Amino acid sequence: MSKASAARAGERGRLSAADWEIAALEMIGEQGVAAVAVEALAKRLGVTKGSFYWHFASREALIQATLERWEENDILTFERSINLFKEPRDKMRALFRRTREEVHSHVIFCALFMAADHSLVGPVMQRVSERRIEFLCDGFAKLGMSPADALNRARLTYLSYVGFLQYYQQFKSARMSIAELDGYVDHVIDSLIP
Amino acid sequence: MSKASAARAGERGRLSAADWEIAALEMIGEQGVAAVAVEALAKRLGVTKGSFYWHFASREALIQATLERWEENDILTFERSINLFKEPRDKMRALFRRTREEVHSHVIFCALFMAADHSLVGPVMQRVSERRIEFLCDGFAKLGMSPADALNRARLTYLSYVGFLQYYQQFKSARMSIAELDGYVDHVIDSLIP
DNA sequence: CTTTGTCAATACGCAGCCGTATGGTTTAAT
DNA sequence: ATTAAACCATACGGCTGCGTATTGACAAAG
Numbered sequence: 001m002s003k004a005s006a007a008r009a010g011e012r013g014r015l016s017a018a019d020w021e022i023a024a025l026e027m028i029g030e031q032g033v034a035a036v037a038v039e040a041l042a043k044r045l046g047v048t049k050g051s052f053y054w055h056f057a058s059r060e061a062l063i064q065a066t067l068e069r070w071e072e073n074d075i076l077t078f079e080r081s082i083n084l085f086k087e088p089r090d091k092m093r094a095l096f097r098r099t100r101e102e103v104h105s106h107v108i109f110c111a112l113f114m115a116a117d118h119s120l121v122g123p124v125m126q127r128v129s130e131r132r133i134e135f136l137c138d139g140f141a142k143l144g145m146s147p148a149d150a151l152n153r154a155r156l157t158y159l160s161y162v163g164f165l166q167y168y169q170q171f172k173s174a175r176m177s178i179a180e181l182d183g184y185v186d187h188v189i190d191s192l193i194p
Numbered sequence: 195m196s197k198a199s200a201a202r203a204g205e206r207g208r209l210s211a212a213d214w215e216i217a218a219l220e221m222i223g224e225q226g227v228a229a230v231a232v233e234a235l236a237k238r239l240g241v242t243k244g245s246f247y248w249h250f251a252s253r254e255a256l257i258q259a260t261l262e263r264w265e266e267n268d269i270l271t272f273e274r275s276i277n278l279f280k281e282p283r284d285k286m287r288a289l290f291r292r293t294r295e296e297v298h299s300h301v302i303f304c305a306l307f308m309a310a311d312h313s314l315v316g317p318v319m320q321r322v323s324e325r326r327i328e329f330l331c332d333g334f335a336k337l338g339m340s341p342a343d344a345l346n347r348a349r350l351t352y353l354s355y356v357g358f359l360q361y362y363q364q365f366k367s368a369r370m371s372i373a374e375l376d377g378y379v380d381h382v383i384d385s386l387i388p
Numbered sequence: 389c390t391t392t393g394t395c396a397a398t399a400c401g402c403a404g405c406c407g408t409a410t411g412g413t414t415t416a417a418t
Numbered sequence: 419a420t421t422a423a424a425c426c427a428t429a430c431g432g433c434t435g436c437g438t439a440t441t442g443a444c445a446a447a448g
Contacts, residue, residue: 014395014444032311034228037435049436051396059436114308116364117226126365152381156354159361163353166360170310171320187346192385208414208425231405243406245426253406 015045017055017065024066029108033115036063060120067124070108074128077105082135088142089193095139096189099161100181110165133158143194157192209239211249211259218260223302227309230257254314261318264302268322271299276329282336283387289333290383293355294375304359327352337388351386 023041038059042049056062081098085091099106115121136154145153168175176184217235232253236243250256275292279285293300309315330348339347362369370378 038437039435047395048397050398053437054395113360114311116360117308122364126368129361129365130368148377149381152378153385155358155378156382156385159357160350160354161357162360163355163357164349166307166310166356167323167353170316171323174320174324183342184346184349187343188350191347191350232407233405241425242427244428247407248425 015047015051015055018069019045020052020055020062021066021069024062025070025108028066028111028115029104032111033063033118033121036066038062063120067112067120070112071124071128074105074109075131078132078135088139092136092139092143092193093189095136096157096193097185099164100185106165107169110169113162114166129158129162140194145194153192160188160192209241209245209249212263213239214246214249214256215260215263218256219264219302222260222305222309223298226305227257227312227315230260232256257314261306261314264306265318265322268299268303269325272326282333286330286333286337286387287383289330290351290387291379293358294379300359301363304363307356308360323352323356334388339388347386354382354386 020041023045024036027036027041027044036059038049038052042052052062056065081102082091082095085094112121113125116125133151133154136157137150140150140153141147214235217239218230221230221235221238230253232243232246236246246256250259275296276285276289279288306315307319310319327345327348330351331344334344334347335341
């Protein structure tokens with residue numbers, strides 16, 4: 001773990017600010033935003049915190065930079081993974097099935113959502129949420145729904161996604177089997193896509 | 195705030211374990227589980243922490259007791275508020291509209307869900323979630339759905355509820371108006387209740 | 389070879405919070 | 419009135435985590 005991180009850091013000891021941000025994001029995925037502590041990250045990266053304060057002014061600054069990087073990247077990968085399909089209905093279906101894939105990004109998304117009460121995290125997740133709801137709203141409108149219905153359906157869809165992630169990530173002892181999961185996603189598609 | 199708490203505590207200085215649990219639950223609703231610190235609660239109750247350790251062995255013991263009390267109470271109020279209706283469809287509708295009421299209990303529910311990674315909170319929320327999903331499942335089955343569909347619809351319903359709560363509680367700057375909220379709940383009812 | 393810039397180690401101060409120890413005060417019973 | 423139990427205050431030790439200051443290692447540029 002700490003080995004892998006240290007190795008990826010560039011192999012030659014010296015670290016960059018980006019390395020700290022990546023480590024912070026990993027930490028968020030594993031133990032949440034509250035666990036992003038500079039001493040813990042330093043140990044993980046194989047250095048001491050004396051180094052950290054050369055790259056960042058404070059722990060807050062690290063979190064800020066990490067979130068900015070994540071948000072930018074999130075926008076890109078989201079749009080890229082959607083534009084593979086042209087038909088509106090296919091687009092939506094693909095989006096729904098995306099829930100079952102890309103585990104890593106979902107873990108981080110979930111951890112960030114659970115830390116939405118943090119002053120730096122909240123605004124980010126609000127922006128991300130609004131973007132995704134808007135995207136879904138467009139999709140439902142293209143499928144023939146009225147503007148009002150499309151917006152409400154988009155909210156319902158997105159919020160059920162958020163709830164699902166938290167449930168699935170947190171209560172691992174109650175996880176569904178693969179078949180059950182597929183059945184659930186299919187049910188959601190049938191229920192929410194007109 | 196601290197005045198109100200101290201006043202409710204019995205008016206004559208002396209506190210009971212229950213007073214600490216109530217204060218802890220208030221704190222959870224306002225600032226989350228992580229903010230349950232004995233010194234902060236002591237200040238809130240107008241005493242010092244010297245008193246706390248007479249009632250509880252540790253901070254963990256307080257949280258444990260608080261959660262037990264909450265879970266018991268949650269089961270009772272949930273069942274009571276549902277048994278007002280007899281028709282299965284009315285029951286379900288009432289359940290959905292409940293989202294817009296009883297704000298206080300929803301705030302705490304949301305805060306607890308966001309702390310589901312806490313070792314004491316997680317199992318509680320898992321049990322609560324499973325109970326509610328099961329209840330919803332029964333309801334959908336009574337409305338004519340197949341067992342498999344009823345279970346999946348129950349999951350979808352409950353998880354959208356969880357997501358909605360978090361969104362609505364956390365992103366207060368993006369809150370819908372009352373009319374918008376009503377429109378959303380109506381849409382959800384039309385979409386999810388057969 | 390020296391200088392400058394980059395990155396890291398060590399050591400320290402400080403704050404918040406947990407838990408303990410000890411002793412003081414009130415209440416109720418005898 | 420005395421005693422015992424319930425309740426609370428004060429003071430302390432310890433841990434963790436943030437941030438700073440100082441010094442050191444090392445490479446590239448001059």
